[in-house]
Amino acid sequence: MISSHASSFAGLPVRLFTPGEPLPEDPSAVAWRLEVEEFEAEPEEFADLVATFRTTVPAEAVRAVVVGEWGSAYERALPVELLVDAATEWTGLRAIFLADLVSEQCEISWLTLADITPLLTAYPALETLWVRGGNELMLSPVRHDGLRELRFESGGLPGPLVQAVGESQLPALERLVFWLGRTDYGASTGPEQLAPLLAGGGLPALRHLGLCNSEIANVVARTVADAPVVARLEVLDLSMGVLTDDGLDALLAGQSLTHLRRLDLTHHFLSDEAQQRVVAALPGVDVDLSDARKVEVYSGREYRFTAVGE
Known part of the structure; x- marks a missing residue:
């Protein structure tokens, strides 16, 4: 949630854009939040808001935009087209957050996105x-020389999107995070979709990789165990998922992870013995084992849930 x-x-700091309110002394020192108040507002209301923003805030002062x-x-x-249309004006825009909505507005797995490829094409200097x-949510493989951080939060992420990122050329990308999610909320990522990403050919600068919130966390761990991209990482994040002892065994049986600065396993289903074992196996690595979860049993069946679903 x-x-x-x-x-x-x-x-x-994020500042809500409200038409008619005075601008801050330095309008480039905030991330501007664009949103309409009514959750069932007509399309022209948000379009009008963006148009007003474009005529109110100096284009050269727009550094970061948060879409609510x-x-x-x-x-x-x-x-997305409203942001693409502004690209010739917002030449200093370096960061975009799409769909910062809370559960009371719309559950994460109900949000309806779009093809974001035109956005990356329109903003070649975008960094975040x-x-x-x-x-x-869609993406075609792209080359983008400016992007340094890319993050996807979802209760169920489409596998083709994950594959497209792996097939892209992102030479400056340092941080990459996916919340893979659950099949009942649209997740469709497996080893085949992860393969281009984990080969790492288009991600030479990657230092932080998150494959999080996954109902197939054990499969992810086995796939990561011998992945070439891991050798260049400082942080490997497998948090928020349903990792069990089997997945951890596979991960530790693969390549050495002692070069990592941090291994994030937050929200896991590991036994006490397995937790002790991973810490002992990785001296000097910050292993985060917080938020240990318990299996839930209903009608004799065991259930393990990701941190974020609906």
Whole structure:
């Protein structure tokens, strides 16, 4: 469950754009939040808001944009084209957060996204892109020389999107995070979709990789165990999923992980013995084993849940 909006983004405090309100002394010192108040607002209301923003805030001062409610986000696609249209003006834009909505506005797995390829094409100097939601989210393999951080938060991420990122050329990308999610919320990522990413050919600068919130965390761990990209990482994040002793055994049986600075296994289903074993196997590595979970049993069946679903 997402319960709060981002209060800061890309190192800047987030400020809601309200037509008619005075601008801050330095409008480039904030990340501007664009959203309509009514969750069932008509499409033209958000379009009008963006148009007003473009005529109010000096284009050269737009450094970071956070897109909140755009109206009926549960069924109406995110209007990426409005940001694309502004690209010739917002030449200093370096960070975008798409769909920063909380659960009370729209559950993460109900959010309706769009093809974000035009956004990356329109902003070649973009450095940070965060995206929340997975429905209708698409990406074609691209080359982007500016992107340093890419983050996808979802209760169920489409496998083709994960594969497209792996097939892209992102030479400056240092941080990459996926919340893979659950099949009942649209997740469709498996070893085949992960293969290009884990080969790492298009990600020479990658130092932080998150394959999080996964119902197939054990499969992910086995796939990661001998992945070439791991050798260049400082942080490997397998948190928020349903990792069990079997997955950990596979991970530790693969290549050495002692070069890592941090291994994040937060929200796991590991036994006490397995937790002790991973710490002993990785001296000097910050292994985060917080939020140990217990198996839930209903009608004689065992259930393990990811941190974020609906």
